[in-house]
Amino acid sequence: MLSEFTLISRYFERPARPDGRVVLGVGDDCALVQTTPGMQTAISTDMLVEGRHFFPGADPHLLGHKCLAVNLSDLAAMGATPIGFTLALALPSVEESWLAAFSAGMFALADTYGCELIGGDTTKGPLTISITVFGEVPAGQALRRDAALPGDDIWISGTLGDARLALAAYRKELSLSSEALDAVAMRMHAPSPRLALGTALRGIAHAAIDISDGLVGDLGHILKRSGVGARLDVDALPLGSTLQGQAQPLRRAFALAGGDDYELCFTASEQHRDVVLEAAQRAAIPVTRVGSIVVEPGLKLIDAGGTIIELSLRSFDHFSSL
Amino acid sequence: MLSEFTLISRYFERPARPDGRVVLGVGDDCALVQTTPGMQTAISTDMLVEGRHFFPGADPHLLGHKCLAVNLSDLAAMGATPIGFTLALALPSVEESWLAAFSAGMFALADTYGCELIGGDTTKGPLTISITVFGEVPAGQALRRDAALPGDDIWISGTLGDARLALAAYRKELSLSSEALDAVAMRMHAPSPRLALGTALRGIAHAAIDISDGLVGDLGHILKRSGVGARLDVDALPLGSTLQGQAQPLRRAFALAGGDDYELCFTASEQHRDVVLEAAQRAAIPVTRVGSIVVEPGLKLIDAGGTIIELSLRSFDHFSSL
Incomplete structure (x- = not known):
């Protein structure tokens, strides 16, 4: 039986990107991000519930992609460049193959856009995925x-x-x-x-x-x-x-x-x-x-x-x- | 029957604080926040599931308080000052009295610390509350x-x-x-x-x-x-x-x-x-x-x-x- 902490570190902790603005990533009380002078931070959140936003038994690789994609789409709609995201995940049980595929699908998309996973929370519960994404846009240039x-x-x-x-x-x-x-x-x-x-x-x-x-x-x-x-x-x-x-x-x-x-x-x-x-x-x-x-x-x-x-x-x- | 959009605006949309750093709050694809030069952004997320983190039928006013409090506690542990938070909420049904009490409990604590609700998502699902909070701390001074x-x-x-x-x-x-x-x-x-x-x-x-x-x-x-x-x-x-x-x-x-x-x-x-x-x-x-x-x-x-x-x-x- 994997503990919550082992689970987090095995599937969701990765070293911070050396070139990134993430000063401190997953593993502390908060992540720390260095924002850029002249930029505003754009923030959006979405929650996806099994049976409501995706079918029970949905392919976990595609699901990992989609959960992040719908959030990145909100950044796109503001004209913002992605920086990072947090992931809150309720799981009915710990299935390593599911977690491996879900995180792989999510990280493949995240890496495409240089968007780092900077924090999260995992708990037991009905399968629910909540992501908060944030990015940057020059002050005054957001598409509202x-x-x-x-x-x-x-x-x-x-x-x-x-x-x-x-x-x-x-x-x-x-x-x-x-x-x-x-x-x-x-x-x-x-x-x-x-x-x-x-x-x-x-x-x-x-x-x-x-x-x-x-x-x-x-x-x-x-x-x-x-x-x-x-x-x-x-x-x-x-x-x-x-x-x-x-x-x-x-x-x-x-x-x-x-x-x-x-x-x-x-x-x-x-x-x-x-x-x-x-x-x-x-x-x-x-x-x-x-x-x-x-x-x-x-x-x-x-x-x-x-x-x-x-x-x-x-x-x-x-x-x-x- | 309240629609999702009516629901959001009735209980969770409030005008942005005139003195705040929130340029754009609830109601767009993203919120926009003006960060302060020399400060780093601290970000944390927590998810609370009914039956796991709180009892079924829990008092909604206290629950609204607690969901935000546990997130603010993470900011406290970094030495950060709160700015704002997002709320993702899955609800089995729309009960106005529940929403009124939940939002009142949450906003009472938010106002105590000048922490604005800047965005969110509501959906049907087993009662689950995911909050992402963010604040600021002078670069290099976070308590890690x-x-x-x-x-x-x-x-x-x-x-x-x-x-x-x-x-x-x-x-x-x-x-x-x-x-x-x-x-x-x-x-x-x-x-x-x-x-x-x-x-x-x-x-x-x-x-x-x-x-x-x-x-x-x-x-x-x-x-x-x-x-x-x-x-x-x-x-x-x-x-x-x-x-x-x-x-x-x-x-x-x-x-x-x-x-x-x-x-x-x-x-x-x-x-x-x-x-x-x-x-x-x-x-x-x-x-x-x-x-x-x-x-x-x-x-x-x-x-x-x-x-x-x-x-x-x-x-x-x-x-x-x-």
């Missing part, structure tokens, strides 16, 4: 939700809806070929945080958010905080390659309110279209212009023919199905 | 676990063992009068983080840790990290006022390995006894000298007569009872 301006273009990175398509297939709401399921499953299980795009958009984008609960709901947060409205061109939405083969109502529903996309939705002045495209090219992440911010509050969905369409959509809400 | 030196005195703040006595009474391992139970229950449910002492000890104490899992286990972390040993005068330990009335074996066991004390254990040069006592007086927190750091590894327990005593003690380990 409250900064959209009337006349701004609305942009989306990557594609939408394939993660939701995977969920639908798992739930037997529809059936996919095994090749198609494999493709969309990776969108669901292994999202790529758009960090390079977030930092490339500093000083260019006005407002930004990451799309975790569905575009309509998340864009809605920008609109509310910024005190503006939007027109969204539904037929311009960049669809996941597998979703493209589905019928129109499902394409629209999953692109607009699928959830688990982890793409960025951001606004920028229409004078800056070329600059946005150059930034996206620098970040090697495609972006698509899908609408515009307007003065009048509310979100209008418009099809390619210019007709306003009515859809009954609901963004993902962790308590709405209680 | 690895800094104890042979010849150092070992000091303890406050008193030990009463929280464990409360647990024993709840578990019917012993019986207490209702007055006695009320007194020790507050030690268990409403610990006071020793923040004033932690900051007063900057530049004075060498190593420090907060006693959450029992003195022997937590002092053991200092010894291991510092590569030293210790002699502990068991009869000098400051006992909780209720524990003092119990039989010797229980007094010793609960003081040495009770858990949930949230006092500081720290070491300082024996030349600095007066300075330590002055710092404690400034912080209005009593401290007691209970032993000394020695070169030879291992922890020796010694009674008032100078005899080495053997006790079978086990520090609290969240997986040891699996």
